[in-house]
Amino acid sequence: MTTRRPPAPRWAFMWSTLALCAAACAQPTPAPTPDAPLSATQRKAIVDTLAQNLRSRYVYPERIEPVAKQLQARAAKGAYDGAQTVEAMGEALNKDLREFGDDRHFRVEFDPGVEPVPAGAEPSKPTRAEVERERLQTSRMAYGITRLQRLPGNIGYLDLRGFGPTEFVAHGYDAAMLLLGGTDALVLDLRNNGGGEPQSVSYLLSHFFAEGDERHLNDIYDRPTNTTREYRTLPLARPRYTKPIVVLTSKNTFSGGEECAYDLQTQKRATLYGETTGGAANPGEMVALGHGLAAFVPTGRAINAVTKKDWEKVGVVPDVALPAADALKAAYLALLEQRVREEKTPEELGLLKSVLARAQAGAIDLPPYTPRR
Numbered sequence: 001m002t003t004r005r006p007p008a009p010r011w012a013f014m015w016s017t018l019a020l021c022a023a024a025c026a027q028p029t030p031a032p033t034p035d036a037p038l039s040a041t042q043r044k045a046i047v048d049t050l051a052q053n054l055r056s057r058y059v060y061p062e063r064i065e066p067v068a069k070q071l072q073a074r075a076a077k078g079a080y081d082g083a084q085t086v087e088a089m090g091e092a093l094n095k096d097l098r099e100f101g102d103d104r105h106f107r108v109e110f111d112p113g114v115e116p117v118p119a120g121a122e123p124s125k126p127t128r129a130e131v132e133r134e135r136l137q138t139s140r141m142a143y144g145i146t147r148l149q150r151l152p153g154n155i156g157y158l159d160l161r162g163f164g165p166t167e168f169v170a171h172g173y174d175a176a177m178l179l180l181g182g183t184d185a186l187v188l189d190l191r192n193n194g195g196g197e198p199q200s201v202s203y204l205l206s207h208f209f210a211e212g213d214e215r216h217l218n219d220i221y222d223r224p225t226n227t228t229r230e231y232r233t234l235p236l237a238r239p240r241y242t243k244p245i246v247v248l249t250s251k252n253t254f255s256g257g258e259e260c261a262y263d264l265q266t267q268k269r270a271t272l273y274g275e276t277t278g279g280a281a282n283p284g285e286m287v288a289l290g291h292g293l294a295a296f297v298p299t300g301r302a303i304n305a306v307t308k309k310d311w312e313k314v315g316v317v318p319d320v321a322l323p324a325a326d327a328l329k330a331a332y333l334a335l336l337e338q339r340v341r342e343e344k345t346p347e348e349l350g351l352l353k354s355v356l357a358r359a360q361a362g363a364i365d366l367p368p369y370t371p372r373r
Contacts, residue, residue, distance in 0.1 A: 032292030034087035034110045043089055046289045047075040053287045057297045059223045067100045090293045104280035105298045112292035138164040143172030152364055153336050153355040156183035163196030163256045166203050177207045177239055185244040185335040191324050192372045195255025198231055206237030208269055216305040217263045223299050246331040249274040250324035252371055262316045266306040272318035274327035281312035328366050333359055
């Protein structure tokens, strides 16, 4: 996500948005390019800027000082002398920061849309044009919804790949739940969900509890502001879905996708099938390093309302552990079997038993799973 939005914790690691351009001026500075050459002085300045932002913004200051020193020491010894271009420097820093920092959210990349924010200053609000571009991009991505389907046996299926800005995705979630509202059970596929906005996680989850059943889901502590923000289910979310839910997870379930799965699990609202998730719990923001490079710096930590813990480095452990590729079939069969056990109408029971037999024989085509890279 761009840093031009008002400061708020976010799971911004994988949610793709348009790169926002810097404001034009009378004599615009040439746009940075990834193949632009870097001098030794420029490389040192990039490392020093990264170290400064780590020290001032990283959520665990006691852990990051050795990392910042190590990066600067490597720069002083010439470790980055071979990184002659912007792109090469970004790749070298990305490798070292992820290795030394031991935080799954760390990354350095070429992203000239991230603008520098002076020390002590608040990020500027996006312009109307920038907001509209982001709104358009979010709609083109179908609000993160890759697939929505009613499977045989009246089982709903929702493949959600990310959590975009709440003001843009909320009506998409409402529409999805309206279409799935008549199903008798739901499979929420988060196997390729890379994260996004925590408020959007709360908004989606608000659909899964009855009206009046308010839940405290998660808190996020933010170091730069030294504040903790609560995330709860919201009374505005419609419609409500109170039938059985199964969540599919994989090692590629990341960040906000992990929070969604963990909240549903700890609230005892869903059963998780699949693999232990990626283990990235610390939200943050992109900071500019110069020459078009930017780093994602985790500025906050999640505090689950039930466990008072997060899933950093350990991931979210599924209730039913199996390879991600097998998770949908196993969950689908389990839901069908539950429906057969609970169905009282003879005619409907006969139809369900027929569907279950076909599913057990592999005669029902389920949505395919391709791990994202």
